[in-house]
Amino acid sequence: MKYPKNGRFGEFGGKYIPETLVPAIEELEENYIKFKNDKKFKKELDYYLKVFAGRPTPLYYAKNLSEKLGGGKIYLKREDLLHGGAHKINNTLGQALLAKKMNKKRIIAETGAGQHGVATAMACAALGMKAEVYMGYRDMIRQKQNVLRMNMLGCKVHPVKSGSKTLKDAINEAIRDWITNVENTYYLLGSAVGPHPYPVMVRDFQSVIGNEIKSQMKKINNKAPDTVIACVGGGSNAIGTFYPLVDSNSEIIGVEAAGQGLKSKMHSATLSAGSKGVLHGMMTYLLQDSEGQITETHSISAGLDYPGVGPEHSYYKDTKRIKYHSATDAEVVDAFLMLTRIEGIIPALESSHAIAEAIKVARKSKKSESIVVTLSGRGDKDIEEVQNYLREHDKN
C-alpha cells in the first residue's frame, strides 16, 4: 500500500485525535506530501544519512553463527552500526529536517529504550534545533545510560510517572504536551504508530533499511532473501525492513516480545495475543482487557514494551502476508549471549528477539537458504539489564 487512502491500511490506522491536533496533523500531512518527493529535501536527507548517520549499513554474513546452527546463511543488517547505535536515526533525521522546513522551533518526542530519544537529540543538535523527550520513569531506570546521553546532548528528559511508566505513558504525555503547545511544537514520533500520517511517514523514512537489503542481497545471491526477520514493538525497524520486500517472494517474519510467556500476561505480543482497538490516534491490534482498558505489558527490552503496534503490521497480519511470532525473555537472553560470544557483536535486547527467531529458522533451513535479520540496534545500553537477568536466574 503505497500511500494509504484516508490514512487506512485496510481497516487499520486512521486518525482518532483530539480536535486541537487536527490542524497540526493536517499541516504535517500537507508538508510531508510536499517534501517527500522534493529533490532538494531528498538530497539533503541523503547527505545526512550518509555522512552523519553512516549509511549504507553493511549486510554482514554471520559465518560463525550460521555454521554453528548448521542451516541457512544468516546475514545481519547492521543498523547497530549507525550513529547513535540504532535504526532510529533514519527517521529522526527525516522528521527533524521536515520540522525545520516547516519552521517549527520546538521538537518533542517520546522514547522507550531511549534510542529514539538519543536519535532525536542527535538529529536536532545537528540541525540546530532544541528537543525535549518524554520517557517512562521505569524505562529511565533500566536504560539510564541513554538518559545520560540525552542530557549530554542538551536535551531535556521529562520523567513520566503515570500508568505503567513505560513507552505507552510517554506517548500519552507527549501528546498532552503537543495539545498544549500545538502552535509552535513538532511531535517527532519514533515508531510507525500514532495517527495518520505518522505510520506511513515513519515507514517511508525507515524503508531505507529494506531497500538496501534488497540491493545488497541482489549482489550476493541475485535474488531477494528467502527469509527476512525483524523485531516488532511499535514496529518501525520491522516495517522499514519489510515494506520494500512485501512484493517479493521472501518469507517475512516479525518477532514480538513474549516476555515470560504468552500465557503469563507478562508480555508485549500485541499481534500474537491482542484484539482490535483504538489507542494513540490509531485503530490497530492492542493488548486490552474485556472492557477495552489497555493492559500493562512486560518485556525485558524497554523498546518493545508497548501494548499497541503500527497499523500496517495489523494489516499484514490479517492479510497473512507477514507472520508474527514471538520470543520469550529467556530465549532473547540466550540469543543475546550467543551472538555476542560467537560473532563479537553485542545486539540490543530488542534486536535479540529477531536473532532468537533467526536461530529457530536457521536450524530448520537448508544450507542454500538465506536469512536476513535486521539488527536494529547495539546492546551496550543493555549490558546491566542482562547481567541482572543472569544473576536473578542464577545463570552467571
Place this chain on the structure above:
Amino acid sequence: MTRIKEKFAELQAKNQKALISYIMVGFPNEKATLPIVRGLVKGGVDIIELGFPFSDPLADGPVIQNASTISLENGTNIVKFFSIVKKIRKETDIPLILMTYTNILYHKGYGKFISEAKKAGIDGFILPDMSIEESKEYLQAAKNKADTIFLISPNTSKTRIQKITKVSSGFLYLVAVFGTTGVKTGIKKYTLDAIKQVKKQTKGKIPIGIGFGVSTPEDVRKYIKAGADAVIVGSAYLKLIEKTPQNQLESKIISFTKSLKKQTIL
C-alpha cells in the same frame, strides 16, 4: 426531542444559560457517586457529565487522570457504571452525558454500547479522541438514540466548524484553551474570539458549551458574558471532591454548584 434539547429550550425560556458539571463515576469510591449527583441536582446543575474511566486518557490533565486511575482501581466497569446510571435515573430526570474515550465504545461495539447506555438513561456522548473523519459508525449507532457532542478547538477552521456542526447534536463543546482538561490559564483573548467565530458559523442552530479550565464562578460569569450557552466545570469538582470528607460531600457540592449556577442566570 432529547432531554438535552429540552433542557436548553427550558433554560432559554427562563433566560438562563446551562451549568454542566463533570464528575468521574467511582471516584473517590463507588458509594460516593450518588451523594455527589444529589448534591449537584440540589445545587441547581442543568446537565451532568458522567466520566467513565479509561486507562489512557490522553486529552485529560493530572486531576482527571488521577480520578480515572482511582476509579479503575475501585473496580468501575461497564456493568457497575450502568447500574449507577439507572439509580440516578430513578431520582432525577436531569440530562446525563457519558464522557469517555473511543476504545471503550469501539471494544464493545458502538451499537451495543450505545443501546445499553440509552436503556440505562444516558442521553448523549462526548468522546474527546473521536474525530469526525472516523465517526461514521459511531454516528449511525447513535442516530435517534443519543446526542453526539463533538469538540471544537480555538484553532478549528471555519469550514471544519461547519462540518462538525453538521454531525453534532445536543450542543457543541468548545475547548477553551490549548491544553488538557483542568489547566488554569485565565481567560484568553483567543477563546473569546473563538466563541464569536463559532457563534457566527453556527448561527444559533446549536448551543455552544465551553469547557477545559473553567473552574470558578468568575470564569463562568465571563464566558457567559462572552456568549456561551453553557459552561462545563470538571476538574474543579474533582479537586473539591478529593479534599472533602465523605460526610460533608453533598453539602459542599451543593454550595459550590449554587455559586456556579448563580452566574448563569441572566
